[in-house]
Amino acid sequence: xxxxxxxxxxxxxxxxxxxxxxxxxxxxxxxxxxxxxxxxxxxxxxxxxxxxxxxxxxxxxxxxxxxxxxxxxxxxxxxxxxxxxxxxxxxxxxxxxxxxxxxxxxxxxxxxxxxxxxxxxxxxxxxxxxxxxxxxxxxxxxxxxxxxxxxxxxxxxxxxxxxxxxxxxxxxxxxxxxxxxxxxxxxxxxxxxxxxxxxxxxxxxxxxxxxxxxxxxxxxxxxxxxxxxxxxxxxxxxxxxxxxxxxxxxxxxxxxxxxxxxxxxxxxxxxxxxxxxxxxxxxxxxxxxxxxxxxxxxxxxxxxxxxxxxxxxxxxxxxxxxxxxxxxxxxxxxxxxxxxxxxxxxxxxxxxxxxxxxxxxxxxxxxxxxxxxxxxxxxxxxxxxxxxxxxxxxxxxxxxxxxx
Amino acid sequence: xxxxxxxxxxxxxxxxxxxxxxxxxxxxxxxxxxxxxxxxxxxxxxxxxxxxxxxxxxxxxxxxxxxxxxxxxxxxxxxxxxxxxxxxxxxxxxxxxxxxxxxxxxxxxxxxxxxxxxxxxxxxxxxxxxxxxxxxxxxxxxxxxxxxxxxxxxxxxxxxxxxxxxxxxxxxxxxxxxxxxxxxxxxxxxxxxxxxxxxxxxxxxxxxxxxxxxxxxxxxxxxxxxxxxxxxxxxxxxxxxxxxxxxxxxxxxxxxxxxxxxxxxxxxxxxxxxxxxxxxxxxxxxxxxxxxxxxxxxxxxxxxxxxxxxxxxxxxxxxxxxxxxxxxxxxxxxxxxxxxxxxxxxxxxxxxxxxxxxxxxxxxxxxxxxxxxxxxxxxxxxxxxxxxxxxxxxxxxxxxxxxxxxxxxxxxxxxxxxxxxxxxxxxxxxxxxxxxxxxxxxxxxxxxxxxxxxxxxxxxxxxxxxxxxxxxxxxxxxxxxxxxxxxxxxxxxxxxxxxxxxxxxxxxxxxxxxx
Ligand SMILES: Cc1cc2nc3c(=O)[nH]c(=O)nc-3n(C[C@H](O)[C@H](O)[C@H](O)COP(=O)(O)OP(=O)(O)OC[C@H]3O[C@@H](n4cnc5c(N)ncnc54)[C@H](O)[C@@H]3O)c2cc1C
Numbered sequence: 078x079x080x081x082x083x084x085x086x087x088x089x090x091x092x093x094x095x096x097x098x099x100x101x102x103x104x105x106x107x108x109x110x111x112x113x114x115x116x117x118x119x120x121x122x123x124x125x126x127x128x129x130x131x132x133x134x135x136x137x138x139x140x141x142x143x144x145x146x147x148x149x150x151x152x153x154x155x156x157x158x159x160x161x162x163x164x165x166x167x168x169x170x171x172x173x174x175x176x177x178x179x180x181x182x183x184x185x186x187x188x189x190x191x192x193x194x195x196x197x198x199x200x201x202x203x204x205x206x207x208x209x210x211x212x213x214x215x216x217x218x219x220x221x222x223x224x225x226x227x228x229x230x231x232x233x234x235x236x237x238x239x240x241x242x243x244x245x246x247x248x249x250x251x252x253x254x255x256x257x258x259x260x261x262x263x264x265x266x267x268x269x270x271x272x273x274x275x276x277x278x279x280x281x282x283x284x285x286x287x288x289x290x291x292x293x294x295x296x297x298x299x300x301x302x303x304x305x306x307x308x309x310x311x312x313x314x315x316x317x318x319x320x321x322x323x324x325x326x327x328x329x330x331x332x333x334x335x336x337x338x339x340x341x342x343x344x345x346x347x348x349x350x351x352x353x354x355x356x357x358x359x360x361x362x363x364x365x366x367x368x369x370x371x372x373x374x375x376x377x378x379x380x381x382x383x384x385x386x387x388x389x390x391x392x393x394x395x396x397x398x399x400x401x402x403x404x405x406x407x408x409x410x411x412x413x414x415x416x417x418x419x420x421x422x423x424x425x426x427x428x429x430x431x432x433x434x435x436x437x438x439x440x441x442x443x444x445x446x447x448x449x450x451x452x453x454x455x456x457x458x459x460x461x462x463x464x465x466x467x468x469x470x471x472x473x474x475x476x477x478x479x480x481x
Numbered sequence: 482x483x484x485x486x487x488x489x490x491x492x493x494x495x496x497x498x499x500x501x502x503x504x505x506x507x508x509x510x511x512x513x514x515x516x517x518x519x520x521x522x523x524x525x526x527x528x529x530x531x532x533x534x535x536x537x538x539x540x541x542x543x544x545x546x547x548x549x550x551x552x553x554x555x556x557x558x559x560x561x562x563x564x565x566x567x568x569x570x571x572x573x574x575x576x577x578x579x580x581x582x583x584x585x586x587x588x589x590x591x592x593x594x595x596x597x598x599x600x601x602x603x604x605x606x607x608x609x610x611x612x613x614x615x616x617x618x619x620x621x622x623x624x625x626x627x628x629x630x631x632x633x634x635x636x637x638x639x640x641x642x643x644x645x646x647x648x649x650x651x652x653x654x655x656x657x658x659x660x661x662x663x664x665x666x667x668x669x670x671x672x673x674x675x676x677x678x679x680x681x682x683x684x685x686x687x688x689x690x691x692x693x694x695x696x697x698x699x700x701x702x703x704x705x706x707x708x709x710x711x712x713x714x715x716x717x718x719x720x721x722x723x724x725x726x727x728x729x730x731x732x733x734x735x736x737x738x739x740x741x742x743x744x745x746x747x748x749x750x751x752x753x754x755x756x757x758x759x760x761x762x763x764x765x766x767x768x769x770x771x772x773x774x775x776x777x778x779x780x781x782x783x784x785x786x787x788x789x790x791x792x793x794x795x796x797x798x799x800x801x802x803x804x805x806x807x808x809x810x811x812x813x814x815x816x817x818x819x820x821x822x823x824x825x826x827x828x829x830x831x832x833x834x835x836x837x838x839x840x841x842x843x844x845x846x847x848x849x850x851x852x853x854x855x856x857x858x859x860x861x862x863x864x865x866x867x868x869x870x871x872x873x874x875x876x877x878x879x880x881x882x883x884x885x886x887x888x889x890x891x892x893x894x895x896x897x898x899x900x901x902x903x904x905x906x907x908x909x910x911x912x913x914x915x916x917x918x919x920x921x922x923x924x925x926x927x928x929x930x931x932x933x934x935x936x937x938x939x940x941x942x943x944x945x946x947x948x949x950x951x952x953x954x955x956x957x958x959x960x961x962x963x964x965x966x967x968x969x970x971x972x973x974x975x976x977x978x979x980x981x982x983x984x985x986x987x988x989x990x991x992x993x994x995x996x
Contacts, residue, residue, distance in 0.1 A: 162784050184789035184955065184962075216792050220783035360748070366787040369749050369962055 094119045097144035098233040098294030118145040121314035130317035137309035138239040151202040153223030167362035176260045182367030187337035187346035207330040233294035238284030241308045243478035249304035255477040281325025283472045326465025333412040351382035383434040386465040387425040391458045398443040408433035485509040487766040493520020496770030497724040498984030499969045501551040504731035515740035519721025528917035531809035533873035534717040538858040541710040542701025547981030551727040557719035562709030563826025569669035573817040580708030598664035610700035613975035617948040658686040658834045672831030681937025685841030746785040751966035773952040773972035793953035801923030801935035804881035808874040809916040814908035828857040847886035883923040938977030959987040
């Protein structure tokens with residue numbers, strides 16, 4: 078007989094993927110069972126039908142679990158100065174009760190991550206991002222009168238997006254939400270506690286993000302879900318969200334750029350100007366990490382890449398396609414692409430090697446490899462550089478928001 | 482607000498050198514020194530009427546180009562090279578001339594073996610020494626001048642022939658213990674090489690790379706003699722005074738007793754310093770000739786520098802391993818039963834490689850050895866004005882780790898007791914003749930000299946912290962990530978010891994880039 082193995086003191090390895098606070102609700106809804114690991118947590122690529130989930134974002138309302146996003150809390154009198162050292166934009170200009178999209182770099186000016194910075198109070202911030210950055214944040218905070226804590230597990234997050242998202246909030250009893258302007262945030266009462274609602278999102282549509290203590294996650298879900306049913310609120314997975322974000326022209330760390338701390342090949346890192354974030358770089362504010370390198374690269378003209386939006390002839394999505402100049406010279410690669418159902422256009426986000434995309438912007442082609450029943454159809458299609466976002470929806474920014 | 486062309490922070494010999502060279506080039510220079518001018522070079526009273534060298538006590542690498550560039554007055558060093566006496570078991574060995582050009586106390590065969598090892602190391606040091614007198618080559622920012630210097634160094638290697646070039650590459654990162662074993666049989670000589678290679682470092686003779694410390698020592702010279710050493714007349718304070726008067730002659734405005742509290746910077750450029758008293762002085766050039774870690778972790782606002790730079794300085798290894806002892810004695814100690822003339826240089830108590838290695842072992846674990854290796858200098862010898870009756874003794878004790886587990890408050894008296902016992906064994910009656918004793922562990926050196934870690938070189942001299950990585954990569958080559966701020970202390974290339982080269986190289990770089 079084989080003796081039972083002794084139980085190790087820790088069982089963490091038995092749960093390679095953790096569950097988010099919303100897991101019981103998502104598991105009950107999941108029809109496709111298309112689970113994947115997002116930052117070590119069980120997440121869904123799709124809940125029931127990717128196409129229909131996309132249309133929930135654009136036509137009714139969609140609920141997406143963003144709990145796996147890394148969430149850092151920076152508090153204390155020195156937090157504004159510390160975050161100004163960390164990030165590219167001027168945090169002094171971020172008023173309490175507002176959110177801004179920002180990014181941060183290493184000393185060489187290579188982007189470590191992008192994310193949203195929430196100013197919850199004058200000396201209280203939350204930073205949300207894809208990657209894990211606690212050591213970097215702690216080292217940046219050294220010498221500043223502030224504390225940095227990782228609250229990823231303690232705080233659950235939901236994105237409520239789509240034309241009916243405000244109507245769902247209103248129906249769920251979040252009175253006063255109508256006055257929230259884009260990038261504004263406020264606390265609302267919930268079950269004796271509170272939920273922070275910001276008018277933000279990753280879809281380019283009217284939408285909100287809600288942050289709540291993990292133990293109040295399920296009651297928040299239920300509150301939105303029951304209020305949202307008459308409005309056709311749907312739970313969605315990442316694939317639908319990804320389509321919407323491409324239409325909105327947003328970039329994703331790890332997909333459209335390789336974070337500097339993860340790049341294995343030293344030439345695969347990107348400066349802000351190389352991924353379309355040049356507008357964030359505030360050289361007039363106080364110093365920040367990477368400032369010197371970015372200013373030098375601009376002065377010396379050593380920027381190597383550029384991120385562009387492409388409009389491609391034909392209707393086959395150009396995912397992973399190689400971009401050519403004059404159909405011959407390799408000019409870059411497509412990092413995200415879809416056939417946009419709303420725009421009825423074939424759009425893509427591409428990373429080009431300068432001068433393609435900067436000086437040479439005409440005569441670009443993409444070579445799409447479409448696998449059609451064990452044979453690749455090689456399509457060489459003309460592509461045009463177009464501004465991002467591809468899709469601009471007036472309802473996204475109208476205040477008060479529509480009910481639709 | 483007061484302003485000038487260049488501010489120098491720190492009045493050690495490197496700060497004084499940089500200030501003098503800048504002033505001679507026509508810049509209006511102000512130098513701020515927290516304590517007394519001279520840094521580790523000072524002459525102190527151990528007891529009324531007994532004067533010794535406060536910290537450093539020997540001159541063996543003061544660079545001729547520094548003397549020329551500053552116009553340094555050298556009378557206190559006008560002497561032939563002083564001998565080194567090695568005290569091990571049995572009779573002493575005496576090295577005369579430049580690092581034992583002549584040997585006494587070993588057999589003819591061993592003397593020949595030493596001569597061939599000495600020639601080998603001196604030849605290699607002459608090549609490596611070419612890299613010390615100018616800015617280190619910076620990868621990614623490699624200029625014509627760098628190519629020229631590197632080319633010359635390469636030629637110098639090749640001129641010695643393929644076999645020598647190969648040998649240099651074989652030996653350069655090896656340890657002193659193996660090299661000593663390769664050539665020598667005499668334990669006292671091996672002990673001396675082990676001691677000299679590791680003095681001031683957190684390395685034992687068997688640690689990889691320890692030979693480099695010996696190479697570095699042999700790149701130095703005194704009185705024009707390679708490997709030579711001189712005990713300055715009047716103690717190190719006289720040499721400090723010479724540096725000070727060179728600076729005064731050049732027109733440097735010297736402000737001793739003035740601590741710099743902050744380096745002000747705006748958007749990536751250093752603009753001014755704020756003094757401890759609150760006064761602000763601005764200048765387009767600020768040369769920091771104090772410990773580089775202090776410069777970036779204490780004086781500069783972290784908001785003004787990149788996170789990676791803070792990280793690099795937090796990892797910078799700079800914890801001292803040497804304690805200093807000054808004694809006032811009522812007699813001249815008869816070390817090894819030798820004549821006074823033979824004791825006019827230094828006396829090294831290092832019996833063997835094993836002795837030095839065992840002295841190092843406890844240092845790895847935050848303790849000192851009950852049997853440390855010791856270098857002794859008698860600064861007052863032949864100078865009644867330094868000690869009218871008797872003698873002063875200056876000793877360096879290796880190893881005395883900065884982070885002593887038991888704490889130096891209790892550790893210092895125990896170490897003093899240990900050291901006095903050892904000295905008494907080699908110079909019977911010494912202990913009974915002690916009038917006053919002052920033992921400075923690294924923590925005390927740190928406190929008295931504003932030298933974090935109390936480190937000899939302002940940072941370990943291992944390959945990870947040399948050349949274009951000295952003190953850290955982003956701040957190597959004297960320029961720093963803050964425009965207008967330059968580094969010039971021993972923490973920068975080429976490193977520590979009384980050479981003046983970091984100060985000179987830094988000043989020359991400033992003159993080149995900040996016209
Ligand atoms: C115990 C010991 C013994 C040594 N013995 C020898 C020897 O015999 N021979 C030899 O060649 N080398 C010796 N060395 C090494 C040598 O002394 C150093 O490498 C050398 O002094 C470095 O010179 P420096 O000018 O760069 O810095 P330092 O001599 O350390 O001078 C720095 C100066 O800056 C000042 N300062 C610090 N902070 C501030 C501030 N905020 N504002 C203003 N001023 C400030 C300090 O007071 C100090 O005077 C010894 C080192 C030690 C620790």
